[in-house]
Structures are given as C-alpha cells and as structure tokens.
Amino acid sequence: MTTYTKKIFCLSLLFVPIVVFCLCFQKYALNIPHWDDFAVRNSLAQILESGSFLEKLKLFFAQHNEHRIVLTRILAYLIYVFEGTLNLKSLMIFGIGALLGILYVFYAFLKKHNYPLITLIPISFVLFNVGLYENTFWGMASIQNFGVIFLAFLTFYWLIISIEVQHKNYFYFALFSCLLGVFTSSNGILIPGIGCLILIFQSRKRGFLLWLGSSLIFIPGFFYGFTKNPDGGIKVTLTDTKTLLKGLLVTVGSVFDVKAILPNKQLYFSMIFGCVLILLLGVVCTMVILKKYNSWKTSEQNIENEQYEVFLLACIAFIGITSVGIVLARISFGIEILLTSKYKIYSVLTVIMVYLMLLGLISKKQQNSSIWLSVLLSISFNVYTYISDYQDIRLLAQERICDQFKQQVSDKTFPSAGVMARLQRVEKSFYHSKITEIDTLPMPLNVTERLNDFELKLSKNTIEIDLSSAEAGVYFVLKSRKNVYLFPSRIESAGNKAFLKFDFLVNNRLKVDNFMANISKLYIKSDTYKVGVIWVENNTKNLTWSTQSIDIKEITKTKIPQNW
Numbered sequence: 001m002t003t004y005t006k007k008i009f010c011l012s013l014l015f016v017p018i019v020v021f022c023l024c025f026q027k028y029a030l031n032i033p034h035w036d037d038f039a040v041r042n043s044l045a046q047i048l049e050s051g052s053f054l055e056k057l058k059l060f061f062a063q064h065n066e067h068r069i070v071l072t073r074i075l076a077y078l079i080y081v082f083e084g085t086l087n088l089k090s091l092m093i094f095g096i097g098a099l100l101g102i103l104y105v106f107y108a109f110l111k112k113h114n115y116p117l118i119t120l121i122p123i124s125f126v127l128f129n130v131g132l133y134e135n136t137f138w139g140m141a142s143i144q145n146f147g148v149i150f151l152a153f154l155t156f157y158w159l160i161i162s163i164e165v166q167h168k169n170y171f172y173f174a175l176f177s178c179l180l181g182v183f184t185s186s187n188g189i190l191i192p193g194i195g196c197l198i199l200i201f202q203s204r205k206r207g208f209l210l211w212l213g214s215s216l217i218f219i220p221g222f223f224y225g226f227t228k229n230p231d232g233g234i235k236v237t238l239t240d241t242k243t244l245l246k247g248l249l250v251t252v253g254s255v256f257d258v259k260a261i262l263p264n265k266q267l268y269f270s271m272i273f274g275c276v277l278i279l280l281l282g283v284v285c286t287m288v289i290l291k292k293y294n295s296w297k298t299s300e301q302n303i304e305n306e307q308y309e310v311f312l313l314a315c316i317a318f319i320g321i322t323s324v325g326i327v328l329a330r331i332s333f334g335i336e337i338l339l340t341s342k343y344k345i346y347s348v349l350t351v352i353m354v355y356l357m358l359l360g361l362i363s364k365k366q367q368n369s370s371i372w373l374s375v376l377l378s379i380s381f382n383v384y385t386y387i388s389d390y391q392d393i394r395l396l397a398q399e400r401i402c403d404q405f406k407q408q409v410s411d412k413t414f415p416s417a418g419v420m421a422r423l424q425r426v427e428k429s430f431y432h433s434k435i436t437e438i439d440t441l442p443m444p445l446n447v448t449e450r451l452n453d454f455e456l457k458l459s460k461n462t463i464e465i466d467l468s469s470a471e472a473g474v475y476f477v478l479k480s481r482k483n484v485y486l487f488p489s490r491i492e493s494a495g496n497k498a499f500l501k502f503d504f505l506v507n508n509r510l511k512v513d514n515f516m517a518n519i520s521k522l523y524i525k526s527d528t529y530k531v532g533v534i535w536v537e538n539n540t541k542n543l544t545w546s547t548q549s550i551d552i553k554e555i556t557k558t559k560i561p562q563n564w
Helices: 003-028 036-049 053-060 070-083 088-112 117-127 130-136 139-161 170-182 186-201 205-223 241-253 263-289 300-333 335-339 341-361 364-410 418-423 496-500 502-507
Strands: 436-438 445-449 453-466 473-479 484-488 490-492 509-520 527-537 540-552
Touching: 003 088, 003 117, 003 130, 003 364, 036 053, 036 070, 036 139, 036 418, 053 070, 070 088, 070 139, 088 117, 088 130, 088 139, 088 300, 117 341, 117 364, 130 139, 130 341, 130 364, 139 170, 139 186, 139 300, 139 341, 170 186, 170 205, 186 205, 186 300, 241 263, 241 300, 241 335, 241 341, 263 300, 263 335, 263 341, 300 335, 300 341, 341 364, 364 473, 364 484, 364 490, 364 496, 445 527, 445 540, 453 473, 453 527, 473 509, 473 540, 484 509, 496 502, 496 509, 502 509
Parallel strands: 436 540
Antiparallel strands: 445 453, 453 509, 473 484, 473 527, 490 509, 527 540
C-alpha cells in the first residue's frame, strides 16, 4: 500500500464514526426545549427585551445554578440573529462542533509529535459514539459540557506550544480561550489553575506572572455576585469515603456499559473498569512525574517528550478534578445517576488519555501493532454503543415530542405571542396531522399500578415495525373528559441481535414483541382515564382505544429551587 493510499484509507476510516454520528443526529435531533433549555430561552428573551447595554451584559453573565453559561447565551443570541428564533438544533450543532474541535486538538497534538494519522482513528471511534446522546440532543448541555472540554484542551495545547519562538503569540490565544472556558461551565475555573502549573513546569516566569494576573481577574469575575445554588448544592460530606470512592469509580468507568448484555451488572462492571483506568493512569502519571526533566533540556527530542506528557497531564488533571466534582454534586441523588449518558464524556476522555499515555511510553516497534489493536477495539466499542443505546436515543426523541404535546395540548402553556413565541416555535410532529381513530377494542394491554406510576405493556405476537422516522413507534394516550396526555413507549423483547440484522440496518425494519411505558402520576391531574394506543409508522397514524381505564390520583412534585 502506497503512502498516498494509506492516507486516504486512514482518512476514510477516521470519518466513518463522525458520519454515522451526524446521521443519527440528523434523524433524532428535534427543536424542542428540555429542562435547562427553557432557562436559555427565558434569559434570551430578557436580553432581547432589555434596552440597556449594561443590563444585556449582566444577563449574558448571569448565574445559572452553579455555572456561568455565557458562551451558550452568546451562541443562542447569534442563532436568533441569523434564524429569527432559538433553534435548539442549531445549538446542538455547535456542541458537535466542540467534539470536532476536541478531535482537532488531538490531531494537531499527535501531528506535532510525528505520530501517523492512523493514531487518531481509535480516538475518533471512541469520541464519536452515540452513547453521548443525552448531551448531543440537548441544546444547552451540548455547549456547556462539550464546549468547556474543547476550550480547556485547546488552552492547554496553545499554552504549551507557546514556549516555542514561532508560536509565542499562542500564549494570548490561550488566555482568550481560558476566559471563554471559565464562563462556559463551572469546571472552567480549573483552566487558569492548571495553566499556572504548566507555566511553572516550563519555568516561564514572565508568562506565569501574566497568566496569574489574568487568572486573578477571571476567577473573581466568575464569583462576583455569586450566590449559593438554591437546590442545596453538594449534599454529601468527605466523611462518606466509601460512597464517594464507589461514585468516582463508576464515573470514570461508565464508558464500559454492559446494560445491553448484563443489565443487572452495569454498576459492578463500571466500577471494575473505573478501577482499572485509575490504576493505569496512576502508574503512568507517576512514571512521568518522577522523570527529571531538568536533565533533558540538552536534547530537543526530550523537550518534545516533555511537551507531549505535560499536555496529557494537564488534560488528565482537568478530567480527574471534574469527575470528583460530579461525584460530590450528584451522588446524593443515587449512585446510578453517575451512569447516565451526560457524564459519560469524562469516562470516554479518560480512555483516550490512557491510550495516549501508554502510546508515549512504549517503543516505536510496539506502537504500530498497539495502534492497530486499538483501532479494532474502538470500532467494536462504537458498534456496541449503537446497539446498546439505540433504544434510549429513539425513546429520548419521542419523550421530546410528548413534552411538546404536554405543553401544547395538555397544559396549554405553549407561548402564542410576544418574544417567547418568536423564540420557541412548534416542531411539527405526527399529532399535528389527522390521526385515524378506530373504535374501542379489547387489546392485550397489561396495566400494573405502583406507588408513583403505572406500567403499561402492550403485548402482541412478534411483528415488524418500520422505524424510518424518528417519531415512529407506539404512543400511549390517557384521556378523560377534561384532560389528555401522551406518552412514549420503549420497545421490549426485540433482542440485541435484532439491531444487527440487515433488515434493520438498511431498511429500518425491526421485529418487536411488545411495547412498554411508565406513566408517572406526577403532574397528571386526578381523574379516570381511558387508555389509547397510537401506532405511528411511515405516513400511517392509527389510534385505538382499549376497553380498560385507570384512576389516577395526582402527585404534586416539590419544585426544585432555581436561580434562573
């Protein structure tokens, strides 16, 4: 294989996970607000209605829980300027851009240290996996969680290479990206401190003083007017050592997700994998830190090695401290929450850091075989995450549709006039067109009542369903004389192998045994509801009412205090 052919092959393989990731995004991403997206919408409305420049500036920098989300608000404002509305799908695209930015930083880093292009392929397959779906399909979170990582890694890279005469101006670029990072997410305040350590390590006194002076502006600026998170913030103490340690292992190892094959062992295996990753990083980092860099500086090659390892150590510090912060802030809600998709990016990055650290320690002869092994493992991982998380991605899209239905039809709170109506527009869905209604029929519907919810299960003989559209599937309807609610369903008993069959991969046709939904009693008004099933497939939308009904006694959930 010629050098040119090898490069084309590597580039093609490099972009495969990115293309698949983007195709999945295009199919399932919806312009429907979710949780904190409403906060972005509300603050943008205030910015647009404010007549004072200083007031607008204050709103851009306003606190959001324990964060400052200036970058999110700036991008939301720009989207409004160009599109005339707050298109959350466009905000998500910027989040994917941040992932591409992270990949580019790794590309520039590896290219500078003369690694072949194939070295980047495992990183691409691990980074662009659909297991990151929760942040990917959430406008506000995609910018905050992916954006701050990109800005942190970019800052460290620019700062490290600015020691070279030909790149000295990158120091000021690093200062700017550091400033953006601080005001993108709360863990962005780690960037100035890690930057100081990099400069101390490089013995750059003048640069250190300038960086320190800037940091003493950035960090107090972040905390100026800062108020305690009204939801109580961290609810565990450092004395809960065992709980915190388990939480950290789960957070670091959550990328090793066995829910598709061993759902009851998911927590256990994530803890084991987290332990392995931490031990590997601990050993490798100790080996690097104990090296005496001062004795290397007669060799240009050793200076290059130093830059390689300092960059990775800086990234590891950012990932590690952030992971500890996530555990401290979230474990009081239950250790299982640390397995959710939105925190998995830090586990993904930990795997990448282990890969790059080990690559830097092994000999050139061993590198080629190690990289090819990593390519095979990363491809297997990427395919597995698709099988494992497809169901959750599909369900998330349907949940968004049902959220909009609740706002539009159930609660009638969808904005109809003024700036809010301009910012939030209706995402057309199946319920906006005619649905064929079939008479009430007996159907194999199992209803199980629990303390806070109902479980509805529609059991049928094995059938095929066309899932070509994001909204395809079964929806459960609850209707009384006054109220109506719509709920998505989860596919049951399809089997993992079904997602690998040609008919599903190419034609989007899946064999299904039954559909199941959990109907929470929260926010559903007390009443007697008849149960209906809407079957959505291609252009067909059929509503069938069952002969069963359920009585719901409303449970009012305590609203979590917010500062937005």
